[in-house]
Amino acid sequence: MTDADTTVDDIDIEALRERALTTLTTARDRTTLLTSCVDEPELTAQVSPLMSPLVWDLAHIGNQEELWLLRAVGGRDAMRPEIDGLYDAFEHPRSERPSLPLLPPAEARQYAAEVRGRVTDVLADSAFRGSRLTEAGFAFGMVAQHEQQHDETMLITHQLRTGPQALTAPDPEPVPLFTGPSEVLVPGGPFTMGTSTEPWALDNEKPAHRREVAPFYIDTTPVTNGAYLAFIEDGGYDDPRWWTKEGWAHVRRNSLVAPLFWRREAGQWLRRRFGVTEAVPLDEPVVHVCWYEADAYARWAGRRLPTEAEWEKAARHDPTSDRSMRYPWGDADPAPEHANLGQRHLRPAPAGSYPAGESPLGVRQLIGDVWEWTSSDFLPYPGFRAFPYKEYSEVFFGPEYKVLRGGSFAVDEVACRGTFRNWDYPIRRQIFSGFRTARSGAV
Numbered sequence: 001m002t003d004a005d006t007t008v009d010d011i012d013i014e015a016l017r018e019r020a021l022t023t024l025t026t027a028r029d030r031t032t033l034l035t036s037c038v039d040e041p042e043l044t045a046q047v048s049p050l051m052s053p054l055v056w057d058l059a060h061i062g063n064q065e066e067l068w069l070l071r072a073v074g075g076r077d078a079m080r081p082e083i084d085g086l087y088d089a090f091e092h093p094r095s096e097r098p099s100l101p102l103l104p105p106a107e108a109r110q111y112a113a114e115v116r117g118r119v120t121d122v123l124a125d126s127a128f129r130g131s132r133l134t135e136a137g138f139a140f141g142m143v144a145q146h147e148q149q150h151d152e153t154m155l156i157t158h159q160l161r162t163g164p165q166a167l168t169a170p171d172p173e174p175v176p177l178f179t180g181p182s183e184v185l186v187p188g189g190p191f192t193m194g195t196s197t198e199p200w201a202l203d204n205e206k207p208a209h210r211r212e213v214a215p216f217y218i219d220t221t222p223v224t225n226g227a228y229l230a231f232i233e234d235g236g237y238d239d240p241r242w243w244t245k246e247g248w249a250h251v252r253r254n255s256l257v258a259p260l261f262w263r264r265e266a267g268q269w270l271r272r273r274f275g276v277t278e279a280v281p282l283d284e285p286v287v288h289v290c291w292y293e294a295d296a297y298a299r300w301a302g303r304r305l306p307t308e309a310e311w312e313k314a315a316r317h318d319p320t321s322d323r324s325m326r327y328p329w330g331d332a333d334p335a336p337e338h339a340n341l342g343q344r345h346l347r348p349a350p351a352g353s354y355p356a357g358e359s360p361l362g363v364r365q366l367i368g369d370v371w372e373w374t375s376s377d378f379l380p381y382p383g384f385r386a387f388p389y390k391e392y393s394e395v396f397f398g399p400e401y402k403v404l405r406g407g408s409f410a411v412d413e414v415a416c417r418g419t420f421r422n423w424d425y426p427i428r429r430q431i432f433s434g435f436r437t438a439r440s441g442a443v
């Protein structure tokens with residue numbers, strides 16, 4: 001084919017192929033970094049019953065990639081059918097994984113690399129059409145997101161380990177203390193929630209639908225360590241008034257007094273972050289709090305957590321055009337000036353950072369920094385259809401899980417959209433979770 005014969009469609013397909021390859025490569029580079037900075041005994045050890053040994057994540061990433069991209073898309077035979085069960089997350093809970101006959105580190109690396117090599121061939125031949133799985137490169141996007149989600153999980157494992165520092169990254173740019181308005185009024189009315197057009201969106205983000213939201217105020221920035229400290233020092237953890245019944249029982253049973261990784265020493269609050277102990281930075285969004293803590297703080301502050309719909313309206317709705325955008329700043333893919341994403345920094349940026357990433361109404365840091373707890377249970381949108389399998393989202397729908405939105409510093413942009421939904425148990429706080437608060441406005 002000569003240049004003159006190249007159609008727009010061909011260019012789109014080449015761009016798609018390039019994007020799929022780039023996102024898969026970015027994910028693998030991150031995986032390699034996270035699994036090469038500790039020694040072999042650490043890779044096979046379990047630092048917490050909540051986490052898998054890192055070597056399990058590594059081979060599981062390869063195995064999922066093989067299942068979806070080599071077998072489902074490429075029509076290839078299984079490379080090692082005998083290991084499928086070991087790396088099936090539903091067959092073995094995390095607590096069981098260290099006792100499984102897992103591939104040793106060198107073999108796990110080799111397996112993941114071989115899968116990737118063959119995926120590159122499948123990708124080179126793909127026309128990105130013919131089935132829902134291949135349309136617009138969805139399966140490649142899904143697998144890249146899956147690997148990045150495990151990269152975030154592996155970063156949590158790194159945060160939980162107690163050995164010396166293994167990972168480093170530059171700190172975010174310092175910013176002047178944020179002195180803008182503490183909250184923003186989001187006018188009432190309907191907006192479009194979810195998406196039907198984002199090609200790599202996952203089933204639970206679909207379909208786009210109109211949602212009525214009453215007027216509300218939302219914090220301009222996530223709640224900071226300094227603000228959270230005021231709750232602690234006001235006796236927040238000792239006062240049942242602020243807690244739900246379940247939250248209070250949980251706090252008492254587990255003797256919680258502060259966010260995970262915090263401790264008080266000689267009158268000062270310190271925290272452990274990736275193997276280093278440091279003073280708690282007061283201007284940084286609070287992280288490693290569970291839903292119960294976020295909910296109690298909000299009640300103490302005379303406020304509440306935003307609902308998931310409120311969060312998304314604040315993040316995506318442009319009141320001028322009445323359109324929901326892909327991100328708070330518009331439709332452009334995230335750039336470093338918009339948000340703290342992709343493990344570029346190993347901490348949230350100070351409250352008020354990233355003015356270029358603010359929403360049309362001026363709400364900041366909705367994307368990146370810390371996952372934000374919402375008051376909402378994880379439920380399907382009207383018209384939800386499970387795809388490509390029920391275990392992706394559908395089996396998790398219900399009141400057991402609370403929704404978190406917006407991504408954290410540990411999430412790559414491929415797995416962080418304005419519509420992206422995360423969910424977890426309300427007791428979880430090893431995740432990079434923070435929150436902002438809201439209050440109802442005058443109708």
Ligand SMILES: [Fe+2]
Pocket residue numbers: 060064089146150
């Ligand atoms: Fe997984």
